[in-house]
Amino acid sequence: MPRIPEPLRRLTRGLAVPVGSVLFAFVVGGLIVAGTGGDPVVAYQGLVCGGLGILCSGGENSALQISNTIIFVTPLLMAGVAVALPFRAGLFNIGAEGQYLAGAVACTAIGVKFSTLPAPILLPMVLLGGMAAGAFWAGIAGVLKATTGAHEVVTTIMLNYVAQWLVRYLIIGGPLQLQGGFSVSSPIGPGAQLATILPNDNHRILFGLPSSVYRIHVGLFIALAAVAVFAFLLWRTPLGYEIRAVGQSQRAARYAGVSVRRTIIVTMLIAGAFAGLAGAVQIAGVDHNLTDIYFSDTTGFDAIAVALLGLGSGVGIVLASILFGALHAGGSVMQADAGISSSLVLVLQALILFSIGANFLSAIKVRLPAIGRSPSTPPAAIAAAATATEATGAPPEKDTS
């Protein structure tokens, strides 16, 4: 057998768990479709067409499908980072959804209040405002964890509820409600809106459709930059080193002179800022007002899956976001074209998570190497520990000194 070069071997071993999980999910999902009288090939063809714009048979527009997927991918990238960073510090941030909503609320409030300001002033204001709001929301959980030891899983879940009901209040009878409207806010000022990459014009035809149907906006670049910042922060800065040290062993980190409390709080603040940015970018780039759409939003929950599947690495988050974004966008096309309920997508997502959480792939002798530079804790181990922690309710190694 020819020797496989070491980097390639490391890469394939690193990809074994996520790729294996995805394959597992698709095989089981296919069996479910076949077992219930559907045709898995047709179903998956619709899914791939809707998600990636390829293999389309029904006259779908590839450019539109890709654009729709990117719209779902963009917030997932930033929210995924918001979950992945705390993973590295041994924290399980279930609260990305709440932080995302906090960011969306702040962006809307600022964008409506100062709607007449020009873009060079207003746009940074709404984005930074969203980050600050997200950071504040996550910071509550961080401070509680660092001071009273309150488990971040519990506090972030509860803060999700608070944020969800806050949004509801604000636009149903609350101060952000549009005069004479129901469950919508006023639109943010034009200066607060992120430009679309293709012209937002109903009359110009691009790739066979009015160019306004392609909703991709410059927020995509903000999201990719956020992932890059995350990777840089984690691997190239002293703070990133401290975060990883705390994640591996709080005792050892403390012994090495790292302030565990400070690191926990700072980690949560940064994570919340990423999630808040995601919410702000979604308002500024896609929706332009806070509406009932946000009642049913699941970005922050999907982000948990993205961070797990992406093994907490920057590249992994990008790939996992694309997968989940494509699944989301593809499910609708699958239902429309193949008549298979788009809920199959939720089955697939759950199966992927299940197979990662169950970690049975590693039981069949696939050891996971570190994806990063140093031989740190395997991220899957952190993820598995975090899941186990959530399941048992036991706090991780506690810092109560």
Next chain:
Amino acid sequence: MRQSQIRYLGLVAAALLLVAACGSTTGGTASPSAKVVKVGLVTDIGGLNDKSFNHLADVGLEKAKVDFHIQGDVTESHTGGDYIPNLTHYAQLNYDLVIGVGFLMQQAVGTVAGQFPTVKFAIIDGVGTDAKGNDLKLPNVVSLVFKEQDAGAMVGVIAGMMEKDKLTPGKTNVISAVGGVSIPPVNHYIAGYKWAATMEDPGIKVLVGYSNDFTDPAKCQSVAKAQIAAKSEVVFQVAGGCGLGALQAAGQAKLFSIGVDADQGTADPSVIASALKKVDVATYTAIQSVVNGTFQSGALTFSIVNGGAGYQLDNFPGGALPADIQTEVDSVMAKIKAGTLTPPDTIPAG
């Protein structure tokens, strides 16, 4: 986490749906030779199994498929962010009619209908709007709206007559309505209900409360409990899924309740009747207009007159309305049809 819990419940539902889908046709591919009218239906986040308007819209579509030999496809929205892509999907494939179900999709329909002026759109319970909620009055959009007050009046007659005839346990002469949110479609129902009950029994007291929610049964249950504590004996729910809690509250107190939109007789034994908003009729009518080439933009209103609103008797004690109540219900219905009685669309004072 509630959303995610709902999603995992959704997985179970999905499995069931897939089982249910067994044996049905696997695709909507029609023969390319003949020009087949294509209709795409996009549900709101309630999904097809909401036992309410999404379900009824699909019922209307299925009936139209049989009657007109059209191609009908359905997409369920899982999040609000799906509305635009789901509507756009059918529009870009040049479907003849794209139907958005429910008020929540107003802005999405307004946006997509503006991008595809050659595709016809229908929206149930709403109009195509811009971001500020203004009706865009697009030439390719028809709004399917209802005179909910007609349906509310029918159940209002029943509730009023029950109190007048002293058929309720406490004979308190108090009835109530639990609204979701104070918006026109909800208030239309309550307006008709209160108007008709007061007409039958001028001394009656009609309590009105709002849960500010359409999904959480606990909230409507607490509103209904407060009304029951204030001596209400018939509770009319006008709050979608939330209102199921109001029906249960009446059941627990061994009192009576009235369902809304669809036949809710199976939701709780206390449900004596349901006020019907026939979204299936509306959907069918809109499709028919496209098939016949008589599509017109603007509004199509559904009421008792054209069979788009009405009532359904459910678990009424004894199985049938007492003769005098039945006579009165029939007479009021006839008068509304004839135009000699017109239920108001705003809640009467007092």
